[in-house]
Amino acid sequence: MPSTAGTLRRTAHLLDHFGLHTGDQFIDQTTNAPDLAAAIFFAAEGHIPAEFYTDENTSLEIIAASAPAVAAIRTLSDSLITPAPYTEIAPGLEIPDYIEHVSSWATTKHLFADRPPTVSEVIGALHRAAQAADQLAVFPAQRAA
Incomplete structure (x- = not known):
């Protein structure tokens, strides 16, 4: 499995x-530019499924099934200033939606901002998240004596 920091840098x-890509679907059919979550999946898995061009729901399931992609998405989500939204998966049971968080963060205007983040700003956030992942990897898991 690729390292989370390596996936974020890729x-x-x-x-x-x-x-x-900031429009519909996960990949722009004209330019092949990926959405942020699709780019993370591509960096983690090395390929882009055809569904990323045409089927958002299946694309979400494919991304969610990739452990290395989800690890990188969660690391990026945790490093952003905004919290991840919650999605109800069963009555009374909500979980953080990290994929939605990173995709929305990269494409929407934020409070006190006049525009969404630029590609350079998104790349900067990816590098900061990768640096944080590297720092976390330095410390061994803490176990009770």
Whole structure:
């Protein structure tokens, strides 16, 4: 399994090369620019499923099924200033929606901002999250004596 920090750095490289898609679906059919979550999936898994061009619901399921992609998405989500939204998965049971959080963060205008983050700002956030992941990897797991 690729390291979380490595996945985040590869994602930054992909966005620098392809750009960031902010419209419908997870991949722009004209430019092949990925959404942030799709770029993280591509960096983690090394391929883009055809569903990313046409089917958002299936795309979400594919991303959620990738442990390395979800680890990187959660690390990025945890490093953002805004909290992840919660999605109800059963009556009375809510879980954080990290995929929605990073995708929405990269495409929407935030409080006190006049525009969504630029591609450079998204790349900067990816590098900061990768640095945080590296720092977390330095410390061994703490266990009771």
